[in-house]
Amino acid sequence: MSFDQEDAIFRVVVNQERQYAIWPDWKAVPAGWEEAGMTGNKAACLEHIEKVWTDMRPYSLQKRMAENTEAP
Numbered sequence: 001m002s003f004d005q006e007d008a009i010f011r012v013v014v015n016q017e018r019q020y021a022i023w024p025d026w027k028a029v030p031a032g033w034e035e036a037g038m039t040g041n042k043a044a045c046l047e048h049i050e051k052v053w054t055d056m057r058p059y060s061l062q063k064r065m066a067e068n069t070e071a072p
Contacts, residue, residue: 010045012038017058020049 009025013033020036022045023029038048055062 006041008042009039010042012036012045012048017060018053019058020053022046022049 010022011025011029012020012035013023013029014020014036015033021033022042023033025039029035036052038045040048057065
């Protein structure tokens with residue numbers, strides 16, 4: 001199965017840094033990633049990622065920046 005096939009089914013996966021990717025449905029999700037609850041064709045999965053991944057910074061950086069902002 002190829003990433004470019006129209007009938008390919010993907011799932012949206014996310015890692016601990018809250019970075020998103022698509023992964024072929026027929027392959028096991030790799031270590032360090034988990035399913036994000038969306039499965040469909042490539043276009044639908046990419047559209048979903050565009051809607052939910054609004055801050056491209058890694059989560060650890062977001063957290064650190066928030067802590068620095070809150071410090072007196």
